[in-house]
């Protein structure tokens with residue numbers, strides 16, 4: 020029996036979508052959608068998530084390629100944008116721990132903005148790169164960390180974890196009193212997802228175990244001792260309809276590449292909660 024980790028409801032008879040895996044061409048996974056908003060990927064064989072993880076994340080050259088080629092300016096802008104939101108609640112000088120710090124590219128930006136930074140990353144090579152390029156200390160497993168921090172950042176991580184509740188509980192113990200948690204993850208209630216249904220590109224099954232809405236993320240945070248402070252949804256400029264009007268497609272691709280690298284455009288922010296990515300700031304209560 021599968022139960023929702025947010026509200027505890029049984030999911031066996033919940034509404035579900037059958038989603039094609041983008042990693043395994045021959046596999047589809049049911050995603051059970053709970054009334055509280057949270058959707059859960061139904062995984063029969065747990066070892067498959069390790070294979071999925073290894074397939075996507077072990078290739079460090081791919082990560083370097085993302086951050087150091089065409090998308091560098093774009094990612095820089097996105098992260099600066101994110102830091103601006105964090106700065107509203109926690110000024111530079113404070114201690115940040117980023118869980119899932121990848122090669123340290125984003126933490127280096129936080130460091131340059133005046134924060135005292137530590138990373139946490141399971142991938143051995145990524146930890147080495149962070150140290151080598153930017154002299155950023157990186158822990159391996161955040162469940163082993165004893166030190167306390169003022170800010171904990173989790174970008175595109177929580178939806179991958181087998182037990183997000185246990186992770187939030189541990190994070191709560193790692194934060195100083197009134198410490199800040201920043202979470203970013205895909206928005207299952209984005210206009211794009213509601214329109215595309217099982218074709219939505221961010222299901223990423225079985226790698227993404229859970230699929231949050233603003234409401235279900237907020238409820239899970241509250242359940243683990245956090246008080247939601249600020250939430251927004253942000254989208255990507257590349258999804259704007261205006262690009263579809265540009266022909267031929269090659270020209271569109273070139274323009275997008277120029278926009279991403281030179282113009283340094285980050286997130287697209289609009290009012291409402293219908294954009295692709297949720298960004299939530301919560302305080303340790």
Ligand SMILES: [Zn+2]
Pocket residue numbers: 023024025026027028053054055056057
């Ligand atoms: Zn639920």
